[in-house]
Amino acid sequence: MKRLTLFTLLLSLFTLSSCEKYLDINRDPSNPQIAEGYVLLPPMFANMAFGEQFDSRFIGKYVQNWNDASANETWDRMGYNAGSDNAGNIWRTHYWNLGQNIQLVLNDASAKQKWDYSGAAKAIFAWSWQTTTDYHGEIILKEAFEPNRYVFDYDTQEEVYAYVQQLAQDAITDLNRTDGSVSQASLARGDLVYGGDRSKWIKFVYGILARNANHISNKSSYNPDQVIDYCNKSLASNADNFNVPFTAGGNSSLANFFGPTRSNLGNYRQSDFLVSLLDGRVFKGIIDPRQLILTTASPDGIYRGVVPTQGDPNNVNNNTKRIPTLWGEVSNQITSATQGKYIYKDGASFPILTYAEIQFIKAEAAFIKGDKATALSAYQAGIGASLDYAGVTATDKAKYLASAAVAQLASDLKISDIMLQKYLALVGHGIIETWVDLRRYHYSSEVYTGFTPPGADQLFPDNNGKLAYRVRPRYNSEYVWNRASLDKYGGNALDYHTVEPWFSQK
Template sequence: MKIFKSTYITFIALSVVSLVSCSDDYFDVNSSETAPTTTSLAPQFRIQGAIENTTGTAQYRGAREVLGITQYGSQNVADYYSETWSKELTTGSYFLWQNAYVYALPNTADLIVLGDKHNSPHFKAVGKILRAYIFGMTTDQYGDIVTDQTYDGESSMNLTPEFVTQKEVYATIFQLLDEGIEELGLPTEIELNQEGGDVLYQGNKEQWIKFAKAIKARYMNHLGKKSSGDMAYNADAIIALCEQSFTSNQDNAQVNFPGGEAENANQPFSADGYGSSRFDYFSNFFVELLKNPLGAAVPIEDPRLPIIVPEAVNGGYHGVVTGRGLDGLPSEDFSLGNGGFYTNPASPTYMITYSEVKFIEAEARFRKGDLPGAYTALKAGVQADLEKLAVPAAEITAYMAQLDVEVGGSGVTMSDIMVQKYISNMLNPETWVDMRRMDYSSDIYPGLQRPDNVNLDIFPGENDWIQAMRYEYNEEDRNYINMPDNNPNIRLTTPLWWNTPE
């Protein structure tokens, strides 16, 4: 049996928790060549595992945890724990925390060590960029996390690592991205795609640099409520990064799935994927938003609706109210969650796209008062997403003309930007960051309401919304001395650092 070189998981935890057979595991660790088990291989044999663990385990888990919070999808049963913000929200064994620290981060650590060992700094760069991405996803769900004392590919395991503040995590993210960009400019002995392992950019280092800058723009954009110190929001710096990063959908950071008999050959949220049971139906909020995303007096249906939500029922598209379930109604009354653009077996997992970069730029320009510039960036983002979904050209032209009428250059609002970003970022955990940054405002997200059957013991007021995830129970059992307060009344309700004005 292969044992993970893990961050600080004990042998018992690995044997009993991490290595058991489970339909939700992305890799069979007893046979997978991509599991982090040794640094004896050359880096070209490790890069695919680093990329796929980042998306297929960590990002998938991050998206699954917040599926009901972001209200993209809904369960068929009422009062489902992750939709109603139960205190048990993250007490399972297979959630983002474990998938980040046991599966994803060790691969990136090995890639950095191997790149150094084989005089191939491009692999070090990719390891650092992916590491920054994983730290970002993890801290944005939990707040304070472990960074410096994770498994580093060389040191022995630390069973009780210290947590660092989210502000410190963000400094680490920016440092890793800057170092990665610099190292991609150095000469290398082994090319990134020598063995076909670079399943993200096929060895194109310029696209990796664009990706790193796009991710840096994303995390800098989270700081909209920070106005002082070395982490103050800087719209001009964000705009500059956006302009230096993606220029078309060809740059999109996406991991593709071929489809097939094996579960992990399929998009996790597809009917044949290992996470399909978490996406029973599209949510009522998402479906209704797509019926009139421009807020027109006479509703204008988004041309992406029938592409994303493939099943029209009873003459139209109907979603399930989050937290309510089917409410005794027949399942045929609601649009199934599987089979659309994002949820068919060959659907990609998107890490960050050109459209998101343009929406980030639009927000930055809006915040500095450049409304015409914000609208130009918004239009570019919308057009890119329509093209990504292969909306017919005539429908794209019509929709963009309607956007001009309903929004226009000087009439653009933060709601216009965030609604379009919400639609284009479907199934990306980044959406939960946006919703919290926007204070779950129904002025920003028209029609947004708290789920039915929300946990009133923890969220008694109608303006109380979930702010963070609980740390998993195995972390609490093992490292309670260093772990922040995990009381659900505190953890689930306390805003993260970047969401605290200063």
């Protein structure tokens, strides 16, 4: 009644024209009230990167890109933080940060025939559905965005995979349209990744399809020819990489989440496994030219890495054996003046998909098919692209490609060669994809030479001696509000994170 009385009083005090002038506060010609695609795309890109980066902090320990400077850290033990949203940001990104915002872009695009915007939005969502199910396993698909619903049932991963294929094909259809209001200049207003170039968006979508088709390599339905075809239509060079830009200096919220200014990786250290791939222990005594870029030597000049659960026993100031931070800092004092290195720089872009990854996917598919000539060519192209991305000099690149660390003959190529080089190409940014690969090969030390998960006595107690195969759904939405739905498929079990997902099963 108070609102009605106040409104009636105001009407009695102002004329109709003055009501329109003073009361219609939702109309501002300088600030549109309807969200258009060009306004929504930039924050979507940022959230794509942040979602992966937030959660890669934890999964990076599972795959041993890095481990903790402290001993017996939970994620080093392949555990999880109960009653916490840690490692739940991909879930949040998919269902909230993207979610209805994707629909807003699609609604605006449909109304104005901006098929390039609808294609880009569908591409982003296809990527997000793929990433989210690969990360969590069963997720909410059919009921996800139904209004006025508070309990949501889960769908199988197989259904989500099929939906990704459908959505990706729809994206390609839209991106190929030239009618209506399709315009590179228009799309470029919000497209900070590809500048409105629809041909690169189409390549990105084929990359999503390549991931989708290759992730089921353990199944009888796996079709390597289809994977290779998708790869051939996908990214053609590093110029096609899907890079989310960040800026250095000024506003820290615009800086790379992995950079030294934001210090989100302050207690993280390079792993011994990563160091072993670069220092010659695994690759026939050949020191990888990426060693200086992907890792940092201790003050005494020796490259060291953390073994999971053991921490860094020398983690004190002035100890010359201390393992540096990921951005190269060897002091406990972390300042904004630290420039960082590689993917760990404040202004470094964060790649969502790279040409190197596509080449390694192609190499693996061709190897499984038995076409070792194609596999060798793609494998070598992937290594070259990775070296270029890391900033290796042309001289060092040529020397490494001709070395004993790289298979020179098709007959000599092994699946471990492909997967270990893919691992190196994705260090720091392709961690979710790397975890997919490790799970597909069931953490095999024959494929991932030198990779040693924590022993049964070192694993997190809830694991019951098993390795991690999925991340539990986001705590604050599912375990607080949707717990009954979790019961239907065992999501409340303490060791649910060790249950193998559909995609890696035979």
